[in-house]
Amino acid sequence: MAAPVFEEYEPAADCPCPGCARRRRERALAPGRREGGHPAAPCARGAVVLVTAAGVALGAGGAPTALAAPPAAPAGVHLPSTATAPAHRLLHDPDDPDGSAPQGNAGPLHGRPLVDPVLRPTTRAQIMERAERWVVAKVPYSMEKFWSDGYRQDCSGYVSMAWNLAGNEWTGSLAAFGTRIERSELQPGDILLFHNAADPNAGSHATIFGGWVDAERTTYTAYEQARPQTRKQATPMAYWNNSAAYVAYRYKGLTTTTGGSPGVSARWPGAAAFGPGANNAHVTRLGRLLTERGGKRYYRSGPGPRWSDADRQATRAFQRAQGWKGQEADGLPGPHTWRLLVTGKGRDIAATGTPGASASPFPGRAHFRPGQSNAHVEKLGRQLVKRGFGRHYRSGPGPRWTEADRRNVEAFQRAQGWRGAAANGYPGPETWRRLFA
Structure with a gap:
């Protein structure tokens, strides 16, 4: 009886089966292959083909032929030093607490050559606009697929996209692109990261901080990539599980210049840009900044470029949150109001309920x-x-x-x-x- 022998073949580049997909990841990450194992579920075009080896028999004194050693990484391919972790890493999914949602390896953007990690300058506004883009598009969660922008459709790929990184990172490498901060310093565009170095399969995850929900700062708006699709929702600080293990990071390439809408900068645009009759990009930017700081409840739609009473009410609420009174809190942004908003400084708008409504204290x-x-x-x-x-x-x-x-x-x-x-x-x-x- 002939002994079965496994012959290694290069996986098909466009085959979607789990075997080929896993094999492609392992070939791109040579250190991970040393952990052993063959791709699962091979297909006719897959990574492993069973053949019969002539002259090798099973029986007395015989032994099965050993599996071939895994091949080295293809010539010319190099990855950052952060990409030396196991091929499978799992993130926590609050909708599936007993299950797991794996994330992919660090690597290049899909369909583009591998480049060395770089810090691309970006602003908080640009980070949040990119994060919102996936929310609006309802990008499906996947560790195997890549969105049209080249980023992998899992939690770390989502952060890589929002931070505009040169490649797809994972929870074990994202910290290298950020500066550790205290949770009390969190501002929109920062992230909360949990990487379980002892066992990356046990809950590793990352979310993008979108602003505080309550005045006590116990809840925040989390932008995250999880099953079934990109979402933003009120989330307890720092997450549903493993809360104490999450660490806050700020992107190292963050700039103070405000990006986003054409014609908008960190400079005070002048009083004429705001007030009744104003219709410009500065009004839109003001509204977006105010919603990030707790003023979302004042807007039934928008914010938009046309000045409205919602803009005035939200601006007044922000000014009052700073302790200002009288003309300092007239609802029209001045240089000081604008500076606090675009730099993310000052106090957020307190979550006191619907404007004009008063809720009695919790009775116990x-x-x-x-x-x-x-x-x-x-x-x-x-x-x-x-x-x-x-x-x-x-x-x-x-x-x-x-x-x-x-x-x-x-x-x-x-x-x-x-x-x-x-x-x-x-x-x-x-x-x-x-x-x-």
């Missing part, structure tokens, strides 16, 4: 427990119905706490993107604030 958790009956429970129930989260009520709501109240609160909490203990159906201060905002 003890009011919302089985057996409790009070006016706060009924007030909570009526607000849940008003916000569209009353489907579990068959009657009421009323003053007595019921399972219907708990299930409706749970539905509201899950709509905020919360999971686990954060969505247990019992309101806390943040649930109360958001419900009445």
